[in-house]
Amino acid sequence: MKRISIDPITRLEGHGKIDIFLNDEGDVANVYLQIPELRGFEQFCVGRPAEDMPNLTNRICGVCPEAHHMAATKALDALFHVDPPPLAKKLRELFYSIFYATDHTTHFYALAGPDFVVGPTAPPAERNILGIVKKVGLDIAGKVLKMRRDGHHLIEMIGGRKVHPNWGLPGGVSHGIDEEQRKEILQLGRDAVDFAKFSLQLFDDLVLKNTDYLNLITGDVYVHRTYNMGTVDENNHVNFYDGLIRVTGPDGKEHATYPAADYRQYIAERVEPWSYLKFPYLKKVGWKGFVDGVDSGVYKATPLARLNAADGMATPLAQVEYERFFDTLGGKPVDHTLATHWARLIELLYAAERWVELASDPEITGKEYRVLPTETPTEGAGSVEAPRGTLTHHYQTDERGILTKVNLVVGTTNNNAPISMSVKRAAQALIRKGKVVSEGLLNMVEMAFRAYDPCFGCATHSLPGQMPLEVTLRDPQGRVVQRFSQT
Amino acid sequence: MNGEPKGKLALYWAASCGGCEIAVLAINERILDVDALFDIVFWPVAVDAKVHDVEKMADGSIDVCLFNGGIRTSEQEYMARLLRKKSKVLVAFGSCAHEGCIPGLANSTSRRRIFETVYHETPSTENTDHVEPQPSTAVPEGTLHLPVFYDTLRTLDQTVKVDYYLPGCPPEADRIWDAITAIVENNLPPPGSVIGAETTVCQECPRKRNEKKVKKFYRTWEIIPDEETCLLEQGLLCCGIATRAGCGARCPQVGSPCIGCYGPNEGIHDHGARMMAALASTIDSNDPEEIDRIIRDGIPDPVGSFYRFGLAASHLRRKKEAMIET
Amino acid sequence: MSENGFKPRIVAFLCNWCSYTASDLAGTSRVKYSPRVRMIRVMCSGRVDPSFVLKAFALGADGVLIAGCHPGDCHYIEQNYKTMRRHAMLRYFLEQMGIQPERLRLVWASAAEGQYLAESIDQFVADVQKLGPLRWSGVWEDPWRREDAFDEIAAEHAEAMEVQA
Numbered sequence: 012m013k014r015i016s017i018d019p020i021t022r023l024e025g026h027g028k029i030d031i032f033l034n035d036e037g038d039v040a041n042v043y044l045q046i047p048e049l050r051g052f053e054q055f056c057v058g059r060p061a062e063d064m065p066n067l068t069n070r071i072c073g074v075c076p077e078a079h080h081m082a083a084t085k086a087l088d089a090l091f092h093v094d095p096p097p098l099a100k101k102l103r104e105l106f107y108s109i110f111y112a113t114d115h116t117t118h119f120y121a122l123a124g125p126d127f128v129v130g131p132t133a134p135p136a137e138r139n140i141l142g143i144v145k146k147v148g149l150d151i152a153g154k155v156l157k158m159r160r161d162g163h164h165l166i167e168m169i170g171g172r173k174v175h176p177n178w179g180l181p182g183g184v185s186h187g188i189d190e191e192q193r194k195e196i197l198q199l200g201r202d203a204v205d206f207a208k209f210s211l212q213l214f215d216d217l218v219l220k221n222t223d224y225l226n227l228i229t230g231d232v233y234v235h236r237t238y239n240m241g242t243v244d245e246n247n248h249v250n251f252y253d254g255l256i257r258v259t260g261p262d263g264k265e266h267a268t269y270p271a272a273d274y275r276q277y278i279a280e281r282v283e284p285w286s287y288l289k290f291p292y293l294k295k296v297g298w299k300g301f302v303d304g305v306d307s308g309v310y311k312a313t314p315l316a317r318l319n320a321a322d323g324m325a326t327p328l329a330q331v332e333y334e335r336f337f338d339t340l341g342g343k344p345v346d347h348t349l350a351t352h353w354a355r356l357i358e359l360l361y362a363a364e365r366w367v368e369l370a371s372d373p374e375i376t377g378k379e380y381r382v383l384p385t386e387t388p389t390e391g392a393g394s395v396e397a398p399r400g401t402l403t404h405h406y407q408t409d410e411r412g413i414l415t416k417v418n419l420v421v422g423t424t425n426n427n428a429p430i431s432m433s434v435k436r437a438a439q440a441l442i443r444k445g446k447v448v449s450e451g452l453l454n455m456v457e458m459a460f461r462a463y464d465p466c467f468g469c470a471t472h473s474l475p476g477q478m479p480l481e482v483t484l485r486d487p488q489g490r491v492v493q494r495f496s497q498t
Numbered sequence: 499m500n501g502e503p504k505g506k507l508a509l510y511w512a513a514s515c516g517g518c519e520i521a522v523l524a525i526n527e528r529i530l531d532v533d534a535l536f537d538i539v540f541w542p543v544a545v546d547a548k549v550h551d552v553e554k555m556a557d558g559s560i561d562v563c564l565f566n567g568g569i570r571t572s573e574q575e576y577m578a579r580l581l582r583k584k585s586k587v588l589v590a591f592g593s594c595a596h597e598g599c600i601p602g603l604a605n606s607t608s609r610r611r612i613f614e615t616v617y618h619e620t621p622s623t624e625n626t627d628h629v630e631p632q633p634s635t636a637v638p639e640g641t642l643h644l645p646v647f648y649d650t651l652r653t654l655d656q657t658v659k660v661d662y663y664l665p666g667c668p669p670e671a672d673r674i675w676d677a678i679t680a681i682v683e684n685n686l687p688p689p690g691s692v693i694g695a696e697t698t699v700c701q702e703c704p705r706k707r708n709e710k711k712v713k714k715f716y717r718t719w720e721i722i723p724d725e726e727t728c729l730l731e732q733g734l735l736c737c738g739i740a741t742r743a744g745c746g747a748r749c750p751q752v753g754s755p756c757i758g759c760y761g762p763n764e765g766i767h768d769h770g771a772r773m774m775a776a777l778a779s780t781i782d783s784n785d786p787e788e789i790d791r792i793i794r795d796g797i798p799d800p801v802g803s804f805y806r807f808g809l810a811a812s813h814l815r816r817k818k819e820a821m822i823e824t
Numbered sequence: 825m826s827e828n829g830f831k832p833r834i835v836a837f838l839c840n841w842c843s844y845t846a847s848d849l850a851g852t853s854r855v856k857y858s859p860r861v862r863m864i865r866v867m868c869s870g871r872v873d874p875s876f877v878l879k880a881f882a883l884g885a886d887g888v889l890i891a892g893c894h895p896g897d898c899h900y901i902e903q904n905y906k907t908m909r910r911h912a913m914l915r916y917f918l919e920q921m922g923i924q925p926e927r928l929r930l931v932w933a934s935a936a937e938g939q940y941l942a943e944s945i946d947q948f949v950a951d952v953q954k955l956g957p958l959r960w961s962g963v964w965e966d967p968w969r970r971e972d973a974f975d976e977i978a979a980e981h982a983e984a985m986e987v988q989a
């Protein structure tokens with residue numbers, strides 16, 4: 012048996028490593044996605060004052076600190092039994108929509124864009140944002156940079172900082188916005204809507220109108236029939252900030268809809284000795300291993316999953332795109348992993364529309380952005396949709412609000428099992444009888460896990476260069492038989 | 499480096515959240531200037547160069563290495579040693595590498611307790627077989643390895659020699675740019691220095707200050723502070739008094755106390771000790787019992803409040819656990 | 825907890841004004857300072873930064889004593905009240921770090937109370953002796969055989985280097 016070791020040296024709550032084992036026939040026997048790092052927030056936050064959590068858990072991930080900040084803040088609302096005033100909720104959702112639009116932009120253009128726009132078979136040195144610039148024109152780089160800059164600027168304006176905001180409190184937020192700020196936010200929001208429309212058009216022109224790409228998306232290499240998870244509002248429309256968590260099956264049927272506080276009834280996490288990251292699965296279905304189908308508790312929580320789990324989008328333009336998405340791809344649910352990128356752009360449009368809606372609200376500049384909790388804290392859970400999946404924080408405290416128990420089910424963690432499965436699937440399709448198409452394998456495997464946007468590489472991909480993948484073929488003794496890399 | 503060949507730059511992260519790398523990108527268009535000035539020879543998330551490429555380089559052949567993240571596993575320590583050897587100038591970039599940051603609060607517990615909690619006790623974990631991650635695991639197809647997880651998180655300079663420190667969690671874009679400019683213009687302070695401002699966050703803070711006298715500390719959810727007065731004077735535990743300037747007092751401007759992310763101000767090694775000294779001047783009582791009450795009622799977690807970012811770098815470094823695994 | 829023959833290492837920060845006669849006394853009186861006490865004279869107890877105390881523990885002290893003038897008698901007016909507050913905070917913090925707060929002691933003594941100060945020091949030495957050694961640096965030594973782990977990583981990389989694509 013041979014082993015192929017892919018060491019992407021990239022982040023997934025730290026770094027990640029993929030080992031692919033071949034059987035005696037040279038076909039793929041198994042795939043292991045290993046996460047070699049752990050930080051232990053669930054333990055070292057114990058003993059800390061609960062109100063520190065939005066700031067402590069920020070530091071779990073510098074790519075989506077806003078998501079942790081928000082999930083923590085909502086968990087504090089629940090813990091202190093306080094309902095934030097409507098303005099606080101609006102401000103939080105506004106902030107969160109800006110973050111979403113910024114984050115999705117970065118990920119589409121930095122990660123997925125190169126594959127589709129420049130092409131999956133283009134030389135690796137061109138598969139980056141500079142390649143996109145070459146193909147589409149310098150203008151696009153300016154647009155992407157502006158979107159990122161605007162987003163970070165507003166996140167800092169509202170939440171205090173570009174990375175790691177310091178703003179959320181049980182019962183509200185620490186600061187509001189004034190009229191001048193509102194105007195700027197609104198103006199930049201309109202730009203964001205334009206940018207989202209432009210991005211969808213680009214996807215249309217370059218990807219959907221290209222039969223090769225369309226076949227790649229709808230081909231069977233990247234299909235996974237798993238459960239889908241996402242947060243929905245009272246109309247079962249996608250919502251990032253608040254709502255109920257809905258899970259639908261590979262058959263499209265609803266499996267469950269529940270408030271964050273009930274997560275333990277639906278989610279369980281499995282420990283494997285070969286990874287520091289746990290593997291969540293649907294408790295009522297059960298863990299059947301790394302397999303898909305209705306009988307396997309594996310689920311995904313991605314832009315694609317959110318679209319599958321919902322009945323539509325809450326804003327008009329995004330709703331049109333939502334319908335077109337399912338029409339084009341043959342109805343719900345869509346199980347093609349690569350369609351996640353398209354779903355992400357639809358979410359980008361939704362986030363931008365929501366941003367404009369909220370910034371147009373005349374009440375948004377009010378002063379009633381927080382109330383003081385009056386009840387004794389006990390226990391509370393809160394969740395948001397992080398760009399990389401449903402993010403749940405759950406705390407218990409003593410009567411002074413000092414943490415006694417902390418549990419965190421983090422966005423990317425949800426997708427720990429499906430990512431492994433997607434990689435395995437891609438590897439199986441691309442490695443036959445011990446033969447590896449070196450260039451193809453690397454990028455196709457990359458594409459499989461990139462679709463999940465597992466907090467790998469992320470924003471940093473806007474520099475020239477590739478995700479550093481390395482594939483090493485090893486015999487069972489661990490000796491290197493052959494090595495491929497992308498340079 | 500005027501007219502000279504381009505310098506060689508490396509960036510790496512260890513036990514880090516990635517925010518420092520986002521912060522590097524937050525210098526926006528100026529990233530292109532960096533690209534013009536330096537060959538980026540190693541940056542795992544952005545540039546296609548592998549660890550073994552670095553291993554092959556001659557010692558000292560990297561001009562500057564910006565290293566973020568603390569040291570928690572054998573793999574991270576290995577990389578710290580490797581990059582130290584290959585780099586002329588090693589910069590501890592950001593709070594994690596500099597002083598351990600919030601991940602360093604793990605030094606208030608132990609590896610054993612972290613494993614117990616994460617893999618056994620958290621309510622969503624189903625682990626009746628008592629499985630825990632292992633340095634090596636035999637699977638049907640072969641053996642899988644994981645780096646060793648240490649009991650104590652170390653800062654970069656507790657692991658290898660560090661030439662410069664760039665404070666902040668993450669450092670603000672303008673401060674990053676200042677540092678890059680200083681490197682390019684060869685205008686660096688003496689080795690071992692922190693590249694940053696010398697004063698405290700209070701100096702940058704627009705809030706009105708009178709005499710700081712505090713009879714009672716409030717938790718952030720207990721009061722709504724007024725918009726203009728110093729937060730510490732209002733009884734909120736603001737770390738601005740003992741924290742290095744550089745951010746422009748960002749947090750107090752949105753109504754939140756500074757949590758100390760820039761580390762202690764110039765010349766101070768132990769952030770928490772500085773906080774204690776500063777608060778001792780602020781607490782308004784001369785009666786031992788009352789003093790005790792003010793402190794214990796208002797500051798339920800001294801370690802987390804005084805050493806939120808600096809525990810790993812402090813004199814004591816970690817808490818003594820009754821049950822340390824051997 | 826006390827170990828046989830354990831001689832605690834003590835660092836004592838003594839305010840110049842009150843320790844002045846006390847150290848004189850040491851020569852003349854029957855009171856014998858433990859030779860394990862390292863005395864550091866400071867101009868005022870208010871000069872003792874919390875970091876001095878923490879550093880002393882980190883570097884191997886089993887106990888730290890601070891001596892200053894009685895409240896109200898500080899030659900720098902209010903400084904020893906500051907010492908009082910620092911002491912309160914330090915004890916609270918040390919407790920949370922797993923160091924018995926009894927390892928830090930604050931003593932008020934006037935210039936005339938040399939005998940009392942000397943006795944207090946002896947008492948402190950005896951109390952710390954009962955607590956046993958602290959050996960703080962042992963707290964952060966990692967039990968893992970790290971060098972072996974590095975060898976493994978290096979070997980893996982070296983192996984990968986031999987082969988070209």
Ligand code: SF4
Pocket residue numbers: 070073174513514515516517518519566567591592593594595599600666667668669
């Ligand atoms: S210093 Fe802060 S931003 Fe940088 S890696 Fe550490 S936690 Fe993240």
Ligand code: SF4
Pocket residue numbers: 699700701703704705707727728729730731736737738739747750755756
């Ligand atoms: S203590 Fe805080 S609020 Fe007060 S001046 Fe300093 S930084 Fe500003």
Ligand code: SF4
Pocket residue numbers: 172177667699738741742745746747748749750755756757758759760761
């Ligand atoms: S105010 Fe304090 S916590 Fe906030 S950014 Fe500045 S140094 Fe960091």
Ligand code: FES
Pocket residue numbers: 839840841842867868869870891892893897898899900903904
């Ligand atoms: S002079 Fe003795 S304590 Fe101040």
